[in-house]
Structure formats: structure tokens, C-alpha cells
Amino acid sequence: EATRLKPPEPTTFNGHLAQCTYFTVDAVCGGYCGFAGEMSFVSLLITDDQGTLLCGDESLTVKTGESYFLPANSSRYTLSDTVKALVTTLSGDYQDILSAGFIVFIILKNLQECR
Numbered sequence: 001e002a003t004r005l006k007p008p009e010p011t012t013f014n015g016h017l018a019q020c021t022y023f024t025v026d027a028v029c030g031g032y033c034g035f036a037g038e039m040s041f042v043s044l045l046i047t048d049d050q051g052t053l054l055c056g057d058e059s060l061t062v063k064t065g066e067s068y069f070l071p072a073n074s075s076r077y078t079l080s081d082t083v084k085a086l087v088t089t090l091s092g093d094y095q096d097i098l099s100a101g102f103i104v105f106i107i108l109k110n111l112q113e114c115r
Contacts, residue, residue, distance in 0.1 A: 017086070024091040030081040036074035040090040044068040044079075051080030 013019040017027045028034075030051065036042040044053070050063035055070060055077040062068065062083060070077060079085060 019091060022090060024089050026087045028079065028085055028087050030079060030083045032079045032083075032085070032087075033076065034078075034087060035076050036070045036072060038073050041072050042070040042074070042077065043088040044070070045086040045088075046083060047086055048084035049082040051083040053080075053083075054078045 016024050018025040027047075030049070034042060036055075044062075044067065046062050046064055046066045046068075048064055050061065053060045053062045053068060055074055060068070062079075
């Protein structure tokens with residue numbers, strides 16, 4: 001692609017900020033309510049402000065630059081009114097989800113070993 005010296009074709013990513021075979025990324029603003037169901041984890045990257053993340057019976061104070069991982073089946077979660085975040089979830093068919101989930105497991109395992 002880079003050797004063609006031509007800009008990439010524009011894409012809408014089906015209304016998402018970005019999307020590929022394995023992942024979908026959305027930019028969300030405060031007051032956002034989402035769901036971590038059985039088919040996908042949710043990764044949250046807080047991009048602006050500080051506030052509260054509610055998930056189940058837990059409440060966490062979150063701020064710019066922090067990242068949170070909600071495992072599959074974590075149920076409904078909510079970001080307070082002023083928080084902006086990038087929300088990453090799995091996309092694709094069931095086989096792709098299993099493969100990507102395994103890759104995420106390996107990455108997280110390696111991160112824990114580095115600490």
C-alpha cells in the first residue's frame with residue numbers, strides 16, 4: 001500500500017471508530033451505558049476527564065490515561081457523565097472470537113509475568 005503513493009480508500013467502519021476481523025473500537029462520551037455479554041470482553045481506555053465506572057456492585061474512580069478490562073459476562077457497565085473513553089470489543093464470527101480471546105489471554109498472562 002505504501003509503495004503505491006496513493007492515500008487509502010476512505011471507510012466508515014460501519015459507524016464505528018475502527019473495525020477489523022477481530023476487534024471493534026468505539027469512542028464514547030459520558031453517561032455511556034454498555035454491556036459485556038458472553039461473546040466479548042470490554043476494554044476501556046479513558047481518554048478525557050475523570051469520573052466513575054460502575055459495573056455490577058463495583059464502583060471505581062477512573063481518570064484520563066487509565067485502562068480497564070471487563071471480562072465477558074461482566075454484565076452492564078456505566079461511565080459517569082463527563083468521562084470520554086475508547087471501548088474495544090470483539091467482532092467477527094464465533095471461531096474468530098475464540099481465537100482472539102485466546103490471544104488476549106496470552107497477552108494478559110505475559111503482562112502479569114512482567115510485573
